[in-house]
Amino acid sequence: MxxxxxxxxGFCYGVKRAIQLAENAAAPNQVTNTLGPIIHNPQMVAKLAENGVGTVDSLDEVSEGTIIIRSHGVGPDIYSRIESMGLNMIDATCPHVRKAQMSAKKLADEGYQVVVIGEKHHPEVRSILEWAGEKAIVLETVEEADSLSSFGRLGVVSQTTFSGAKFKEIVTSLLEKSVDLKILRTICTxxxxxxxxxxxxxxxxxxxxxxxxxxxxxxxxxxxxxxxxxxxxxxxxxxxxxxxxxxxxxxxxxxxxxxxxxxxxxxxxxxxxxx
Ligand code: SF4
Incomplete structure (x- = not known):
């Protein structure tokens, strides 16, 4: 045959990096957890658990030890909370995701209405939104973009794993929605x-x-x-x-x-x- x-x-750069950081963090007699499953792969999550790196869904479930932020990243409130709880933090946010988060924040700081093109419930999109502030909007389809009102200044970023073709279609629709449209194509290859x-x-x-x-x-x-x-x-x-x-x-x-x-x-x- x-x-x-x-x-x-198989593994992309960001996932490889996150797994390596988690594997290196495993130490006997120490509490180490990832905030959410490190990747969407049950076999890898189980393997890490065998080596002492568990998973928690929320910071409410931990009171000590090390917390690992996965490649999808988190919003600024989680960083503040980890600091105030006195936990040791390992940040495995993928650098490409970090770039999308910071781009969204910069656009919001410059006064743009931020639009994140991506899947509404994806953890990475939630993390980008949290950096972009309360007014940020997520668009997943061309129909949603078509029905958006007009804005004076519109700033666009993307979920790193979004389809390039769909991103283009949505952005084309947004061309009609603002005279000042700033597009940051934060899609990962x-x-x-x-x-x-x-x-x-x-x-x-x-x-x-x-x-x-x-x-x-x-x-x-x-x-x-x-x-x-x-x-x-x-x-x-x-x-x-x-x-x-x-x-x-x-x-x-x-x-x-x-x-x-x-x-x-x-x-x-x-x-x-x-x-
Ligand atoms: S942004 Fe790209 S490299 Fe980073 S985790 Fe996502 S797919 Fe992997």
Whole structure:
């Protein structure tokens, strides 16, 4: 069986950095937690927990030790609270996310009505919004942009993992909404690279296996895109691969979301080779 790996797959720079910081923070007899799951991958979260790095959903659940801020980042109130609680902090906010947060803050400070283009409930978007202040707006669709009122000064930033094509469509609609429109395209290339490599590969194989957390938005999106080109299955681990998926299949393509650890990709790759 021929098994081909996508040219870009698995951990992006920001996730790799966050995992390394969390792994280095693990120490015996010390309380160490990440604020929210470090990445959307249950196997990686479980592995960190085995090594003493737990997960809390809120600062109310901790009173001592080290708290790790994940790559999605948090708003300024959380930093103040961590400081006032006297906790040790490790900031694993991805530098690209940090740039989007600071861009939003700068626009708000300069008097722009801030618009964040992204998914409303995504933790990264929530963190950017908190830096942009109470008046900031999130737009997820062109329809929402079309129905926006006009503003004297409109400043736009993006969720780092938002689709470049959708961002362009929304910004085009916003051109009508202000005479002073400032656009900061804070999209990270990691998502685009993974998507175009996956699409490329899906066009050359009979079957695509997309590996990553079922709770990972970027992995689910990869599976949707590949599914438009060829038969596709989304799995979290090698154990989920079924023999009957591989009947009459000659070429398999493999890709993985930005939060999928290498060791899981290797296991799936090896198992596919034996099919
Ligand atoms: S996708 Fe980009 S912005 Fe998001 S964590 Fe990875 S490198 Fe950072």
């Amino acid at each position: 021929e098994v081909i790996l996508a040219e870009n797959l 990691a998502t685009d690279q993974r998507q175009s490599a996956a699409l490329d590969l899906a066009g050359q194989v009979d079957l695509m296996i997309v590996i990553g957390g079922k709770n990972s938005a970027n992995t689910t999106r990869l599976a949707q895109l590949c599914g438009e080109k060829c038969k596709t299955y989304h799995v979290e681990t090698a154990e989920e691969l079924c023999d009957d998926w591989f009947e009459k299949i000659k070429k398999i393509g493999i890709t993985a979301g930005a939060s999928t650890p290498d060791w899981i990709i290797k296991e799936v790759y090896k198992k596919c080779q034996k099919k």
